[in-house]
Amino acid sequence: MNDSKNPISPHLQIYRWHVSSLLSITHRISGIINLFALILIFFWLLILSFGESNYETFLLMINSFFGKFILIGFTWSMCFQILSGIRHLVWDLGYGFEIKTANISGVIVIIFSLVLTTTFWIFARGFI
Amino acid sequence: MNETRKWILHRVTAIIVAPLYAWFYFSLVSLSTKNYTEAIYFFTNPLFKILAILLFFVSFIHIRISLGEIFEDYIHVKKIKDVANIFTIISSIIIPLIILFLLMYKI
Numbered sequence: 176m177n178d179s180k181n182p183i184s185p186h187l188q189i190y191r192w193h194v195s196s197l198l199s200i201t202h203r204i205s206g207i208i209n210l211f212a213l214i215l216i217f218f219w220l221l222i223l224s225f226g227e228s229n230y231e232t233f234l235l236m237i238n239s240f241f242g243k244f245i246l247i248g249f250t251w252s253m254c255f256q257i258l259s260g261i262r263h264l265v266w267d268l269g270y271g272f273e274i275k276t277a278n279i280s281g282v283i284v285i286i287f288s289l290v291l292t293t294t295f296w297i298f299a300r301g302f303i
Numbered sequence: 304m305n306e307t308r309k310w311i312l313h314r315v316t317a318i319i320v321a322p323l324y325a326w327f328y329f330s331l332v333s334l335s336t337k338n339y340t341e342a343i344y345f346f347t348n349p350l351f352k353i354l355a356i357l358l359f360f361v362s363f364i365h366i367r368i369s370l371g372e373i374f375e376d377y378i379h380v381k382k383i384k385d386v387a388n389i390f391t392i393i394s395s396i397i398i399p400l401i402i403l404f405l406l407m408y409k410i
Contacts, residue, residue: 206369210370212328213359216327216328216331217398217401217402220355220405221405223342230339230342231339234335234338237335246332246335249328250328257325260321264317267314295332299329299333300333300335300336
């Protein structure tokens, strides 16, 4: 063991997770996932420009189990980042910094991201 | 670009992109149950085309700033960080330009 009293960075295996730290890293991760979603959309439009037969093959792929899994994942990632982003914007305006408020807003973001994802799919696709 | 302007631009682009992205992703997921003709028909609306192009240009400005922050935090070798940033900047210009070309001339 190191005798030094210097603080060390959080050790992930013994690190005690809080709502705030969980949401902070998830906000970043969901941002990266959304980048992949945008790249998928790029290919979606590219394949659409390749004509009917290619596009029909693409539709088969995204309507497979794996395809839907990815699309639902991207939906959640989008919902989460928009809600978490609103939370960040409220902080930027100077509100909601109390620990209790921040924890409650964090839980609200998690719950509503799931509710929104479900609602989104029901309206966009009529269930799965 | 100075850090304050970057900070403001990051927020402004987020506010523009959020509704645009939600609308466009919703439209695409809806189109995924329909066929090629209906997808093409969707893009005959010039407003939808303009909004889709705008989505790509604005979101890649947002992405460029965000990735810059992430590279700053996790990449500690300056050379690699510079290369990563240059690659991001080039991609964030080329991808929206390809989308512009596709939607104007191909779809």
